[in-house]
Amino acid sequence: DAGITQSPRHKVTETGTPVTLRCHQTENHRYMYWYRQDPGHGLRLIHYSYGVKDTDKGEVSDGYSVSRSKTEDFLLTLESATSSQTSVYFCAISGEAGGVSEQFFGPGTRLTVL
Amino acid sequence: GESVGLHLPTLSVQEGDNSIINCAYSNSASDYFIWYKQESGKGPQFIIDIRSNMDKRQGQRVTVLLNKTVKHLSLQIAATQPGDSAVYFCAETNQAGTALIFGKGTTLSVSS
Numbered sequence: 001d002a003g004i005t006q007s008p009r010h011k012v013t014e015t016g017t018p019v020t021l022r023c024h025q026t027e028n029h030r031y032m033y034w035y036r037q038d039p040g041h042g043l044r045l046i047h048y049s050y051g052v053k054d055t056d057k058g059e060v061s062d063g064y065s066v067s068r069s070k071t072e073d074f075l076l077t078l079e080s081a082t083s084s085q086t087s088v089y090f091c092a093i094s095g096e097a098g099g100v101s102e103q104f105f106g107p108g109t110r111l112t113v114l
Numbered sequence: 115g116e117s118v119g120l121h122l123p124t125l126s127v128q129e130g131d132n133s134i135i136n137c138a139y140s141n142s143a144s145d146y147f148i149w150y151k152q153e154s155g156k157g158p159q160f161i162i163d164i165r166s167n168m169d170k171r172q173g174q175r176v177t178v179l180l181n182k183t184v185k186h187l188s189l190q191i192a193a194t195q196p197g198d199s200a201v202y203f204c205a206e207t208n209q210a211g212t213a214l215i216f217g218k219g220t221t222l223s224v225s226s
Binding site: 058 | 146148150155156157158159160163203205212213214215216217218219
């Protein structure tokens with residue numbers, strides 16, 4: 001399995017609080033992605049990174065920000081969590097650009113916003 | 115807009131049968147397609163991929179077929195086993211070629 005870890009694995013928080021999810025990889029892959037997975041929607045891309053300090057928005061980026069200060073870490077921040085952000089969040093990595101090769105996924109973080 | 119869909123949300127088969135999971139895609143310019151398997155409580159796991167210059171690719175017990183004329187992708191699993199029970203997702207390249215667009219998934223249930 002690709003060396004991808006996510007932390008925390010589970011989190012319960014209250015509406016309006018900030019939340020940061022961490023993705024850590026040991027594969028030295030250039031590309032990293034954050035997805036959310038909800039029933040009936042499959043996996044939807046939030047943000048992605050194509051290098052240190054290089055990030056771009058995905059399909060559902062509103063309410064989320066990201067940062068990548070090191071190759072191995074990609075952080076997803078919810079500045080002010082809302083109940084609609086209750087979801088399972090997956091991080092993925094790939095060695096090539098996002099649409100041209102397989103992505104390897106982490107184990108996921110289950111976030112509940114009350 | 116871009117969309118990747120699967121024809122059936124669920125599929126139930128008997129152990130030993132062959133399974134076929136279908137997917138329709140909308141981006142005629144997509145040049146890369148991929149299938150993932152997701153077991154309960156885990157992240158998606160790569161199964162097999164195919165590029166648009168091919169119409170068939172085989173792996174271990176799995177075959178992916180690509181029909182670009184009708185924008186259809188299928189995953190065939192031979193001699194389905196209980197361990198194959200999972201949600202299967204297809205994905206295609208987005209319009210910009212920068213990311214993958216995932217379908218909503220088909221839940222495969224294998225009974226013994």
